[in-house]
Amino acid sequence: MWKERFKATGFYDFDYTLLRWQFDPLTRLDRAERWVDVPVKLGEERHIVRVQGLGTTAEPAFEVSGESVKDKDALVTHVQELFQWGVNLENIHQHFMDTNVKQLFQDHPGTPIVKDFHLYDCLMKVIIHQQLNMKFAYTLSTRFVHTFGSTKDGVWFYPDPEETAALKYEDLRALQFSQRKAEYVIDTSRMIAEGRLDLAGLSGQSDEEVKKQLVKIRGIGPWTAENWLLFGLGRQDLFPKADIGIQNAWKVYFDMDKKPSYEQMETHSAGWHPYRSYASLTLWRSIEG
Known part of the structure; x- marks a missing residue:
């Protein structure tokens, strides 16, 4: 010990x-x-x-x-x-004192980027969670790990890519995965297990290059790629504009009658570079209670 x-x-x-x-x-x-x-x-x-x-x-x-x-x-x-x-969060905090989200950061200081435990686990989670409400998303990822992962002293571990790659689509369908989501999870795991997708190698590339590579994979769109960059790699300048939570938080914070357009979000977040990930996290935080 x-x-x-x-x-x-x-x-x-x-x-x-x-x-x-x-x-x-x-x-x-x-x-x-x-x-x-x-x-x-x-x-x-x-x-x-x-x-x-x-x-x-x-x-x-x-x-x-x-x-x-x-x-x-x-x-x-x-x-x-x-x-x-x-990471010096006080410097990042000061950056936002000159932006239109100054009050947001004053209300929620010190919000860190904390990465998911492993690159593969993070990618599986964001693939499973995409286009689902949060409650059912966590239900599915929990079923996946409880069924195919392992536990040690009460702590759960995701299955390895090789273990997921060996599954049949029907194995995930039995857990209430859609057919497409079952294919996305297993097919992506097979790419990793066979060495056709190197997550550690991607970690050394730029945000744009990582997104370019990931969205080529069936079942991985911009939202999934951006969330993996943020929570898998801890990148500091991600702003998933398609995320419903961020759109809802934006609507509340800027006191809008309806959700913002992508154009509005792009225009009004221009001053947030190069720390848009922290703005994204703080927006999420502002409506999480």
Whole structure:
């Protein structure tokens, strides 16, 4: 067993991250005790790393703990990449003080980009969730992992691409997947398992190049590609204009009678570059309660 403490650069709202993760039944956490158990795959090995908030939004601190001493460095590196404690959110906050969403950021300071646990898991989740309401989306992804994934000490792990690739479409249809969604999940997993789609390799390319490559894949459109860039790779300048939640939050914040057009959103977000992802997250947050 090992433990180590870390501090974030500037302010950081860890409690909002726990609130957002609470929507996913697969995530093991305790908001009152302020911890989350992170499933980490290192090759064939499965690890659980607990991240606990110790400080406040203004003075954030964290305790990270795990079982494997020999893998400690790799586990710490993985967790640091997920939570991005080295990003100075105060500088980003100041950027938005000169924009039309100044009040939004004043109301919700320190909203971080926290990445999903693994690139493949994130891609499967956004494919499963696309064009579904949030409740049923999480129902489907939970069924998928409970049926084909694995668990260790109460923490769930997504199946590997090779495991999903070996499934039949009927296996997912039995979980209430549509035929098309079953095909998207399994066919994409086969591409990854066969080496025709390299998610780690994509992580080194530009946002536009990643989107260009992903939308060539049947079942992956701009919304899915942008959400994978945001939550899989943690990219800072994504603005999924097609997202219903962002459109609803925009309507409320800008006091509009109807949802904005893409043209309105593009025009009025011009000053948000190069941090549009933070505006997207903060817009989502503003209507999540």
